[in-house]
Each structure stands twice: as structure tokens, then as C-alpha cells.
Amino acid sequence: MTAVVLPPLDCREQALSRGERLANATMVVLLHAMLGYAMLYVSVKNDLIQLPPSISVRLLPMIEEKPEPARPLLPPPKPQVRKQPVAQPQPVLAVASPTATSSFAVAPQPPAPPPQPVVAPPAPAPVAVVAARFDADYLHNPKPVYPALSRRMNEEGKVLLKVRVSAQGTALDVAISKSSGFPRLDAAAVDAVTRWRFVPARRGDEAVDSSVIVPITFAFE
Structure with missing residues (x-):
């Protein structure tokens, strides 16, 4: 690998012409200006408000407003007054003085009729009770036996017996109402x-149950 040997800095600066240095400086300034503009544009772009593309304005003819007619003022409402109920005049009983003379005469009133007595409805007539019988022929009741000792001693008499008869026709109780004088x-x-x-x-x-008196006579024939 071949090494490249650069000439010393002083030599290179001397080699550059004055025009090249000026061009380089101008290029650097332009690059910095463009970079700054780009940064400013990006930062401001988001804050810009887009305006509508066009705004049309039309002038309308002036319309003369007619004044509204003045409304008549309404009278203030009258306060409502509650009507108090009018008390009806109570009739006044005028007592005539003994000396005053009456201008009219009242006809005498007939006396009130006496109260009518209350008539109770008639009670239903009681149903008559037919007494019990002991002398019917179909009963075939036997005669009492005359005691032999009473015959020898000539005992005679009449006995009255009070008999309580049942609804079936039997003797419930037999009692002596009047004795014959002989037991x-x-x-x-x-x-x-x-x-x-x-x-x-x-x-x-x-x-129905009832009571009947039965007479029994003991006598010699």
C-alpha cells in the first residue's frame, strides 16, 4: 500500500487562490442560511393557520327600517276585590204591644185530632186440644177385679184416678185423685x-201428652 504524503499546511494555503477561498466562504454561508431557513420553516409550519382560498364580499342595498307604531299603553290591572258574603238578614220576631192594633186577623185553627190508639194485630186463635179418652169400645180395656175380701166385708165406693197419658196412648202415671175410702x-x-x-x-x-180423670165404681149388683 502506497502512502500519500500531503504537503504541509502552509504550502496548501498558498496554493489556493484568493478566488477559491471566497467561493468556499460564500458556499458555507449559503448552506448555513438554507439550513436555518429550513429549521425555521418546519417550526413555524405547524402554527400557521390556513386561510380560505378566497373570501367573497357582497354589498347589500340598505333597507330603511320603518319605525314600529307605538303600542298604546294598557291600563294597569285592577286589583281583584273579593266580595264578602252578604249576611242574610235574620227574621225578627216582632212582639206586638198590648195596645197595638193588628191589621189582619188569623182564622182559628181546628184542634189537632187526638192520637189514634195503636191496634195490635189479633193473636192467632189457640188450637183446641181434644182430651184423651179411655171409654172407646175398640180399646177393650178390662174392668178392675173386685177384691174377694171387700165383697165379704161389703166394701163399696168410687175411686177417681188422675192418669197422665202419653202421645202413644199409654198410662205414664196413675195417681188417686179421690179415694173410695177402702184401700x-x-x-x-x-x-x-x-x-x-x-x-x-x-x-x-x-x-200430645195430657192428663185425664178416670172414675172407677165398685158396687154390688
């Missing part, structure tokens, strides 16, 4: 009537 005759009458059948008492169409 044997009374006992024979009670013993016979206790087994009797009866026609029950009736209230309308309904059979």
Missing part, C-alpha cells in the same frame, strides 16, 4: 188402669 178398692183400681190403653189427646193433627 183395697183403691189399689185394685190403680192396678187395672195402669194396664189400660187410651186414645191420646190431640192438638190439631198432632198427638
Whole structure:
């Protein structure tokens, strides 16, 4: 490899002509100026506001404005006054003095009719009760047995028995209402009537319990 030997600096400066040095200096200044302009352009470009390409302006003829007619002033609203309710005059009862004379006469009013008595509706008529019977032929009630001792001792008498008869016609209770005077005759009458059948008492169409008096006579034939 061959080495290139440059001449000394003083020799080279002497070799350059004065015109070349001036051209070089001018080129350097221009390069610096262009570089500075480029930097300034780039920094300012973003801040520039683009204006519209053209703005058209048209003059319109002046229109004379007519003054509006003056509006009449409205009167201020009247305050509303609430009407107080008018109190109706109360009738005044004038009492005539004893000495004053009346200008009209009042006809005498007829006396008020007496209150009519309230008539209660009539109560329904009670249904009659048909008493129980013991003397019907179809009952076939046997006669009391005359006690033999009473026959020998000639005991006679009449016994009244009070019998409570059921709605089915049986004797519920037999009591001596009046004695014959002989206990044997009374006992024979009670013993016979206790087994009797009866026609029950009736209230309308309904059979009801009732009481009946049964006379039993003991006498010699």
C-alpha cells in the first residue's frame, strides 16, 4: 500500500487562490442560511393557520327600517276585590204591644185530632186440644177385679184416678185423685188402669201428652 504524503499546511494555503477561498466562504454561508431557513420553516409550519382560498364580499342595498307604531299603553290591572258574603238578614220576631192594633186577623185553627190508639194485630186463635179418652169400645180395656175380701166385708165406693197419658196412648202415671175410702178398692183400681190403653189427646193433627180423670165404681149388683 502506497502512502500519500500531503504537503504541509502552509504550502496548501498558498496554493489556493484568493478566488477559491471566497467561493468556499460564500458556499458555507449559503448552506448555513438554507439550513436555518429550513429549521425555521418546519417550526413555524405547524402554527400557521390556513386561510380560505378566497373570501367573497357582497354589498347589500340598505333597507330603511320603518319605525314600529307605538303600542298604546294598557291600563294597569285592577286589583281583584273579593266580595264578602252578604249576611242574610235574620227574621225578627216582632212582639206586638198590648195596645197595638193588628191589621189582619188569623182564622182559628181546628184542634189537632187526638192520637189514634195503636191496634195490635189479633193473636192467632189457640188450637183446641181434644182430651184423651179411655171409654172407646175398640180399646177393650178390662174392668178392675173386685177384691174377694171387700165383697165379704161389703166394701163399696168410687175411686177417681188422675192418669197422665202419653202421645202413644199409654198410662205414664196413675195417681188417686179421690179415694173410695177402702184401700183395697183403691189399689185394685190403680192396678187395672195402669194396664189400660187410651186414645191420646190431640192438638190439631198432632198427638200430645195430657192428663185425664178416670172414675172407677165398685158396687154390688
